Amino acid sequence: MSIWEYANPLKFMGWTAPLVPVLWVLSGIALTVGLIWGFFLTPDDYRMGATVKIIYIHVPSAMMAINAWVMMLVTSLIWLIRRHHVSALAAKAAAPVGMIMTVVALISGAIWGQPMWGTWWAWDPRLTSFLILFLFYLGYMAMWAAIDDPDTAADLTSVLCLVGSVFAVLSRYAVNFWNQGLHQGASLSLDSEENVHDVFWLPLLVVLAGFVLLFLALVLVRTRTEIRARRLHAIALRERMG
Amino acid sequence: MIRLLIRDLALAVRAGGGFGLGLAFFLIVIVLVPFGVGPETVLLARIAPGILWIGALLACLLSLDRIFQLDFEDGSLDLLATAPIPMEGVVAVKALAHWLTTGLPLVMAAPFLGVMLNLPGPGYAWLVLSLVLGTPALSMIGAFGAALTVGLKRGGLLLSLLVLPLYVPTLIYGTEVARRGAEGLAVATPLALLAGITLAAVALLPFAAAAALRVNLR
Amino acid sequence: MPDLGKYAAEVLSAYGLTLVLVAGLILATWARSRRVRRALERAEARRADG
Numbered sequence: 001m002s003i004w005e006y007a008n009p010l011k012f013m014g015w016t017a018p019l020v021p022v023l024w025v026l027s028g029i030a031l032t033v034g035l036i037w038g039f040f041l042t043p044d045d046y047r048m049g050a051t052v053k054i055i056y057i058h059v060p061s062a063m064m065a066i067n068a069w070v071m072m073l074v075t076s077l078i079w080l081i082r083r084h085h086v087s088a089l090a091a092k093a094a095a096p097v098g099m100i101m102t103v104v105a106l107i108s109g110a111i112w113g114q115p116m117w118g119t120w121w122a123w124d125p126r127l128t129s130f131l132i133l134f135l136f137y138l139g140y141m142a143m144w145a146a147i148d149d150p151d152t153a154a155d156l157t158s159v160l161c162l163v164g165s166v167f168a169v170l171s172r173y174a175v176n177f178w179n180q181g182l183h184q185g186a187s188l189s190l191d192s193e194e195n196v197h198d199v200f201w202l203p204l205l206v207v208l209a210g211f212v213l214l215f216l217a218l219v220l221v222r223t224r225t226e227i228r229a230r231r232l233h234a235i236a237l238r239e240r241m242g
Numbered sequence: 243m244i245r246l247l248i249r250d251l252a253l254a255v256r257a258g259g260g261f262g263l264g265l266a267f268f269l270i271v272i273v274l275v276p277f278g279v280g281p282e283t284v285l286l287a288r289i290a291p292g293i294l295w296i297g298a299l300l301a302c303l304l305s306l307d308r309i310f311q312l313d314f315e316d317g318s319l320d321l322l323a324t325a326p327i328p329m330e331g332v333v334a335v336k337a338l339a340h341w342l343t344t345g346l347p348l349v350m351a352a353p354f355l356g357v358m359l360n361l362p363g364p365g366y367a368w369l370v371l372s373l374v375l376g377t378p379a380l381s382m383i384g385a386f387g388a389a390l391t392v393g394l395k396r397g398g399l400l401l402s403l404l405v406l407p408l409y410v411p412t413l414i415y416g417t418e419v420a421r422r423g424a425e426g427l428a429v430a431t432p433l434a435l436l437a438g439i440t441l442a443a444v445a446l447l448p449f450a451a452a453a454a455l456r457v458n459l460r
Numbered sequence: 461m462p463d464l465g466k467y468a469a470e471v472l473s474a475y476g477l478t479l480v481l482v483a484g485l486i487l488a489t490w491a492r493s494r495r496v497r498r499a500l501e502r503a504e505a506r507r508a509d510g
Binding site: 132135136152160162163164167170171175178 | 386390391393394396397400403404406407408410411414415418431432435439447450453454457458460
């Protein structure tokens with residue numbers, strides 16, 4: 001039995017049904033523990049004061065915003081190559097989640113930037129890249145919404161996602177070239193000297209796990225909804241034809 | 243394929259092709275800018291490269307939906323799809339025709355509009371060069387966007403939403419060339435990157451656009 | 461409640477807005493899931509009758 005069997009819509013509905021509540025509960029636990037730990041039990045940073053607590057929503061949401069796009073890229077490729085409907089629907093399901101994550105990252109960043117840099121918004125490379133990512137999400141979702149035929153929509157959005165990914169990376173470097181930024185370096189890279197301190201790092205990891213689980217739960221529920229919506233569409237068509 | 247190019251050019255130049263529309267739009271945008279930001283020549287000189295680039299970009303956007311829409315409506319796109327030339331070639335030729343009828347006039351008009359915005363002397367050559375290198379990418383990316391949205395009823399608005407974020411790298415490097423040129427700085431790096439993006443777009447996007455067209459013609 | 465010092469407004473508003481957005485997303489996901497599931501159940505029932 002190959003791994004692709006799990007992508008059969010009926011099978012997919014079967015094996016994801018018991019998984020959804022588990023994911024909800026786990027993500028709820030991880031988010032509660034991580035956020036309480038981060039919010040109540042960590043000290044203030046000596047430079048940033050209490051604003052450092054924003055890191056527990058800013059960094060995970062930013063990472064999920066990018067991961068969601070990567071997931072859409074992978075599922076789009078699977079759709080284009082193997083034509084598994086579930087894959088295309090999963091990409092569609094992930095887009096709004098990724099967009100909300102992008103907005104959360106932008107808003108929490110803006111609120112953090114106000115006391116630290118003295119401005120809500122700077123045309124800093126990282127901020128600008130995220131704004132562009134947000135525009136890509138908008139375009140992708142608008143494309144899905146604009147096309148009636150589900151297979152055509154899946155094909156066209158997949159092509160858009162592939163091309164968009166290339167241009168997103170290009171834009172990222174172009175924006176870097178265009179303006180040197182205020183933003184801190186990566187918070188979570190393993191080899192960096194300038195890593196955030198352990199006190200902040202451990203709760204951050206827990207929150208991050210919570211965000212990943214929340215993302216999975218949301219995407220699974222949304223994918224299941226899309227599968228049902230498709231079946232509903234098919235039944236409606238058949239009824240109309242009599 | 244050459245005959246297709248000639249046909250497209252003839253259609254564009256003939257009445258109703260919207261040939262001069264892009265140019266007129268470019269002119270109006272540039273005229274409006276001083277009203278918006280005030281007539282100080284120093285300020286205008288500083289922002290001239292960016293404004294000219296954005297004006298050219300928007301003027302280019304204006305005519306994108308015509309690349310495939312008319313041919314799609316009257317069925318000649320179906321004929322082209324069954325013709326013994328590859329779809330990728332059709333896309334490339336149509337993008338080229340779009341560039342010749344929209345991009346090239348914009349490039350030629352840009353220096354005159356630069357005078358109105360008080361663009362500094364050394365900037366003209368670089369502005370024209372950056373536009374010559376950058377506008378083909380705008381046409382090609384636009385053709386991709388037009389291929390995606392060709393079957394849609396209200397494709398125009400969606401087309402702008404899809405295409406404008408894709409224009410970001412071209413715009414950044416293009417204005418950087420023009421700005422640095424105007425200020426007398428070294429321009430080699432952005433120039434090379436701009437050319438790289440254009441070449442990559444021209445080389446790869448016809449395949450993506452052709453794939454999108456095939457889906458839309460299915 | 462930890463002492464947030466002079467940054468209380470920033471930190472709390474960041475958490476609050478995030479909560480609103482994520483809760484909205486979850487609610488929208490749940491509402492649409494429920495609506496589509498109900499509609500599908502009705503459609504399947506119709507099909508079984510007819």
